[in-house]
Amino acid sequence: MQVRPVIGIPCDVKQIGKWDFHAVGDKYIQAVQKSVGDVILLPALADQDALQRLLPLVDGIFLSGSYSNIEPCWYGGDNAREGTLLDKARDHTTLPFIRKLIDEGIPLLGVCRGLQEINVALGGKLHQYVHEIPGFLDHREPDNQSIEVQYADAHPVHLHDDSLLMLWLATNQQQYSVNSLHQQGVKTLAPGLSIEATAPDGLIEAFRIDAAPLFGYAVQWHPEWLYGQKPLSIAIFKAFREACMQYKLHKQKESF
Numbered sequence: 001m002q003v004r005p006v007i008g009i010p011c012d013v014k015q016i017g018k019w020d021f022h023a024v025g026d027k028y029i030q031a032v033q034k035s036v037g038d039v040i041l042l043p044a045l046a047d048q049d050a051l052q053r054l055l056p057l058v059d060g061i062f063l064s065g066s067y068s069n070i071e072p073c074w075y076g077g078d079n080a081r082e083g084t085l086l087d088k089a090r091d092h093t094t095l096p097f098i099r100k101l102i103d104e105g106i107p108l109l110g111v112c113r114g115l116q117e118i119n120v121a122l123g124g125k126l127h128q129y130v131h132e133i134p135g136f137l138d139h140r141e142p143d144n145q146s147i148e149v150q151y152a153d154a155h156p157v158h159l160h161d162d163s164l165l166m167l168w169l170a171t172n173q174q175q176y177s178v179n180s181l182h183q184q185g186v187k188t189l190a191p192g193l194s195i196e197a198t199a200p201d202g203l204i205e206a207f208r209i210d211a212a213p214l215f216g217y218a219v220q221w222h223p224e225w226l227y228g229q230k231p232l233s234i235a236i237f238k239a240f241r242e243a244c245m246q247y248k249l250h251k252q253k254e255s256f
């Protein structure tokens with residue numbers, strides 16, 4: 001039987017009717033299951049003891065994107081405007097968990113909200129409405145358009161000279177187009193994070209976690225979309241998979 005890493009994905013909590021549901025978007029599950037390893041969904045119970053007990057089961061953690069925003073109190077931001085979609089359960093699950101993951105050396109990949117969570121968890125701050133700031137692009141997806149239009153490439157990103165991504169791509173091409181479906185973005189980068197890519201307006205689009213021994217990476221765009229076709233997605237998920245396999249083998253050696 002093929003040996004595959006196990007990848008934990010913390011859930012969002014969404015209200016459907018009278019009830020709360022713990023859920024992860026299918027496109028994340030498909031991309032991780034097909035490109036990285038076997039997915040297990042982690043309920044957003046905000047129970048750090050339970051997460052600690054589950055950690056031995058996983059070889060990597062994937063923080064997905066979400067329509068919800070991180071509650072601004074986590075980074076000293078102004079109160080969220082009336083009607084902002086928040087997900088306090090997810091905040092209380094992932095934000096305290098992230099530093100633990102890095103300390104334990106567990107490979108960690110964040111996408112969009114996941115990037116924002118890593119930045120906030122390590123002490124960074126967010127712009128809540130990037131499109132309202134003079135000089136910044138509007139990074140939101142176009143309203144009332146098909147999914148294909150909304151997840152289409154929207155702007156270039158510039159890979160930094162020392163970026164891991166250029167290493168993974170094994171190329172000296174530094175400009176790529178990515179999709180863009182977010183209204184928030186990095187305002188101050190947390191200590192211990194290094195910029196990997198930026199948008200034309202200077203907004204940080206990817207960073208690496210310096211202290212992560214095997215893999216700590218996050219992107220503001222959505223690599224799960226057409227994950228098997230986009231060179232950036234293929235490179236990111238391949239590097240994540242290899243790191244998770246390395247972590248799995250390391251754990252097996254330690255346990256004998």
Ligand SMILES: N[C@@H](CCC(=O)O)C(=O)O
Nearest residue numbers: 065066112113182183184
């Ligand atoms: N809701 C956050 C994250 C978006 C996402 O994860 O797709 C934002 O708009 O910036």
Ligand SMILES: NCCCC(=O)O
Nearest residue numbers: 025065066067181182
């Ligand atoms: N910014 C909305 C996109 C959410 C998602 O693709 O999960």
